[in-house]
Amino acid sequence: KAGVTQTPRYLIKTRGQQVTLSCSPISGHRSVSWYQQTPGQGLQFLFEYFSETQRNKGNFPGRFSGRQFSNSRSEMNVSTLELGDSALYLCASSLAPRGASPLHFGNGTRLTVT
Amino acid sequence: TQLLEQSPQFLSIQEGENLTVYCNSSSVFSSLQWYRQEPGEGPVLLVTVVTGGEVKKLKRLTFQFGDARKDSSLHITAAQPGDTGLYLCAAYSGGSNYKLTFGKGTLLTVNP
Numbered sequence: 001k002a003g004v005t006q007t008p009r010y011l012i013k014t015r016g017q018q019v020t021l022s023c024s025p026i027s028g029h030r031s032v033s034w035y036q037q038t039p040g041q042g043l044q045f046l047f048e049y050f051s052e053t054q055r056n057k058g059n060f061p062g063r064f065s066g067r068q069f070s071n072s073r074s075e076m077n078v079s080t081l082e083l084g085d086s087a088l089y090l091c092a093s094s095l096a097p098r099g100a101s102p103l104h105f106g107n108g109t110r111l112t113v114t
Numbered sequence: 115t116q117l118l119e120q121s122p123q124f125l126s127i128q129e130g131e132n133l134t135v136y137c138n139s140s141s142v143f144s145s146l147q148w149y150r151q152e153p154g155e156g157p158v159l160l161v162t163v164v165t166g167g168e169v170k171k172l173k174r175l176t177f178q179f180g181d182a183r184k185d186s187s188l189h190i191t192a193a194q195p196g197d198t199g200l201y202l203c204a205a206y207s208g209g210s211n212y213k214l215t216f217g218k219g220t221l222l223t224v225n226p
Contacts, residue, residue, distance in 0.1 A: 004156070033214070042218035043157070043202065056213050090156050099206045099214065105156030 002026065004093050004106035012112045018079040021109045025072050025093030032074040033103065034066060037088040049074055050097040086113045118203055118217035126223040130192055135220040137203030138185045144206070146186045148177055151200040193224045
């Protein structure tokens with residue numbers, strides 16, 4: 001069974017640009033969560049989607065948004081990039097939302113903002 | 115907002131040594147999870163502890179949940195280079211905005 005796939009693996013953007021990251025969950029998983037990982041703050045929850053609906057949202061500005069498609073694939077978008085957005089963005093999928101089943105993480109997208 | 119504090123932040127030991135890392139909070143949890151993250155990869159769930167005082171073993175790894183369900187420890191016996199990685203504890207917060215909160219982790223290096 002294929003794991004969670006995140007693309008691209010690495011991304012370099014300039015301040016002010018926007019970026020879209022993609023996540024393909026494990027087949028059959030309908031819940032997708034996104035996390036930001038930085039050395040200073042660790043892993044922080046961004047949002048969770050289930051059945052194309054955002055179920056939960058973390059404490060991030062509105063520049064961070066996401067969506068989920070009918071095939072459970074998810075994308076997250078960051079607009080007006082800032083230097084502080086440089087981080088590893090991790091996606092996790094699970095069978096059900098809100099902790100009802102274990103999370104399976106992808107290997108992340110490393111975003112560098114210059 | 116619940117806070118999970120992990121200690122130590124960094125740990126470098128020789129192969130064969132034993133070690134314990136800790137995860138503490140002032141909040142009570144219904145359950146707590148431990149993950150290991152290797153360089154260049156995402157976290158992988160190792161175990162979920164649910165009952166106060168519970169002890170779970172995974173080969174050379176022993177996980178314990180505190181009696182009051184506010185803290186947890188991970189003990190590794192006879193560490194091996196393959197145990198190298200970032201060990202993270204995590205717990206779900208309740209309420210309407212149910213989410214998984216992580217500690218900042220313990221970065222373990224096991225030298226051959």
